Amino acid sequence: MKSIHHPDRKDFMLPAVLHALSDPIRLNMVAQMHRSGEQACKNFDVPIANSTRSQHIRTLRESGIIYTRFEGTKRLLSLRTEDLNERFPGLIDSILNVYENE
Amino acid sequence: MKSIHHPDRKDFMLPAVLHALSDPIRLNMVAQMHRSGEQACKNFDVPIANSTRSQHIRTLRESGIIYTRFEGTKRLLSLRTEDLNERFPGLIDSILNVYENE
Numbered sequence: 001m002k003s004i005h006h007p008d009r010k011d012f013m014l015p016a017v018l019h020a021l022s023d024p025i026r027l028n029m030v031a032q033m034h035r036s037g038e039q040a041c042k043n044f045d046v047p048i049a050n051s052t053r054s055q056h057i058r059t060l061r062e063s064g065i066i067y068t069r070f071e072g073t074k075r076l077l078s079l080r081t082e083d084l085n086e087r088f089p090g091l092i093d094s095i096l097n098v099y100e101n102e
Numbered sequence: 103m104k105s106i107h108h109p110d111r112k113d114f115m116l117p118a119v120l121h122a123l124s125d126p127i128r129l130n131m132v133a134q135m136h137r138s139g140e141q142a143c144k145n146f147d148v149p150i151a152n153s154t155r156s157q158h159i160r161t162l163r164e165s166g167i168i169y170t171r172f173e174g175t176k177r178l179l180s181l182r183t184e185d186l187n188e189r190f191p192g193l194i195d196s197i198l199n200v201y202e203n204e
Contacts, residue, residue, distance in 0.1 A: 014200055019124035022117050094196035098116055 004061070004068055009083040012064035017088065020063035026056050027099055030065060030079065034096050038078040065092075106163070106170055111185040114166035119190065122165035128158050129201055132167060132181065136198050140180035167194075 021027055025046050033039055046053065057077065060066040064087070067078050084092045123129055127148050135141055148155065159179065162168040166189070169180050186194045 014197075014204060015124050015126050015129060018120050018197070022121035022124050024117050027117060088200045090196050091200050094192050095116075095120070098190045098193050102116060 006061060006067060006080075007064045009064065009080075009087050012083070012087045014088065014091075016063040017065060017084075017091070020059050020065050021095055023056065023059075025052075026060055027095075029056065029077075030060065030092075031096055031099055033066065033077060033079045034081075034092075038076050041075040041077055108163060108169060108182075109166045111166065111182075111189050114185070114189045116190065116193075118165040119167060119186075119193070122161050122167050123197055125158065125161075127154075128162055129197075131158065131179075132162065132194075133198055133201055135168065135179060135181045136183075136194075140178050143177040143179055 021030065025048060028046055029044050032044060041053070041057065044053065048056075057066070057068065057075075060077075061068055064080060064083060067080050069076050079092070081092070123132065127150060130148055131146050134146060143155070143159065146155065150158075159168070159170065159177075162179075163170055166182060166185065169182050171178050181194070183194070
């Protein structure tokens with residue numbers, strides 16, 4: 001099984017999390033996970049090439065925002081909601097609330 | 103008197119605001135204005151060259167986060183708190199609250 005690095009909650013950095021959320025495509029993906037829970041990578045409704053999507057997923061994962069797991073050939077992504085809320089109380093909800101009202 | 107462009111509140115973009123706040127120096131400057139109100143540009147306690155500081159100030163101004171005015175030879179900077187709160191309710195407080203608790 002593939003294994004990839006996920007940062008510990010204590011190592012999340014606010015600037016890196018804000019940077020990860022400062023791109024419209026990444027914000028869109030995070031909002032989809034927030035609304036619908038864990039998503040297969042291929043199911044994201046974003047108009048970009050696979051390689052670009054992979055880069056965005058990496059940025060989200062390395063900042064601590066998402067968790068990636070593999071199931072067979074599928075890559076499944078979910079928000080690390082509990083870790084984010086523990087480390088940065090109220091932050092992700094505040095940003096997504098603004099995003100959803102745009 | 104010098105005149106520089108400030109975007110209208112309605113033209114603020116969430117990704118641009120998050121990008122502007124995704125840099126530790128810029129976050130630090132925003133937190134200083136949040137704590138102490140309008141500041142003379144030269145008074146910011148950040149360990150960077152003047153040219154770099156000017157670039158950071160421009161990024162903050164163009165995203166809508168700060169207002170710049172000139173008084174003689176001084177450049178004075180303040181947060182556009184009312185505009186930000188109207189456009190993105192709760193966002194800047196949430197981010198600065200997390201920042202101050204880091």
